[in-house]
Amino acid sequence: MISFNYETKFSLNNELEVADWIAETIAQEERKEGEINFVFCSDDYLHKLNVEFLNHDTLTxxxxxxxxxGKELHGDIYISVDRVNENALEFGVSFEDELARVMIHGVLHYCGYKDKTEDEKALMRSKENDYLGRRS
Known part of the structure; x- marks a missing residue:
């Protein structure tokens, strides 16, 4: 089950469509949908998690x-809507498109894709672009 939680004033206005898109992505990657929780939050909220759990004193x-x-995906994906908004402005894309990219990026990590090397980054970006093109 895909769920959406909010620790900030932001909320998705199309939760069902987004959940369906993510579920289709998971199926295309030959994985099973387990419990995936998206938590939308502020920079401050995510920064605290980054410091506490990852020892990274940076915004993300x-x-x-x-x-x-195994192939059943479970996890918690925390997304800073502040960062997504800043990145959308920096990259010259809409907030909605940048948010979708970040969301599918998290799911692709659960599917086993990495992004540490240049080759891994290129494959991840290709997968992101493919699935972004499948959104309704």
């Missing part, structure tokens, strides 16, 4: 905690 747009078991 996403932190994901992966509890997947």
């Amino acid at each position: 747009d996403i932190i994901s905690f992966d509890y997947s078991v």
Whole structure:
């Protein structure tokens, strides 16, 4: 089950469509949908998590905690809507498009994709672009 939680004033206005898109992505990657919780929050909220759990004293747009078991995906994906908004402005894309990219990025990590090397980053970006093109 895909759920959406809010620790800030932001909220999705199309939760069902987003959940369906994510579920389709998971199926395309030959994985099973488990419990995936998206938590939308502020920079401050995510920064505290970044320091407390990862020892990173930096701002970030996403932190994901992966509890997947085999091919069944489970986890918590925290997204800073402040960072997404800043990045959308910086990259010249809409907030909605940048948010979708960050959301699917987290799910692709659960599917086993990495982004540490240049080759891994290129594959991740290709997968993101493919699934972004499938949104309704």
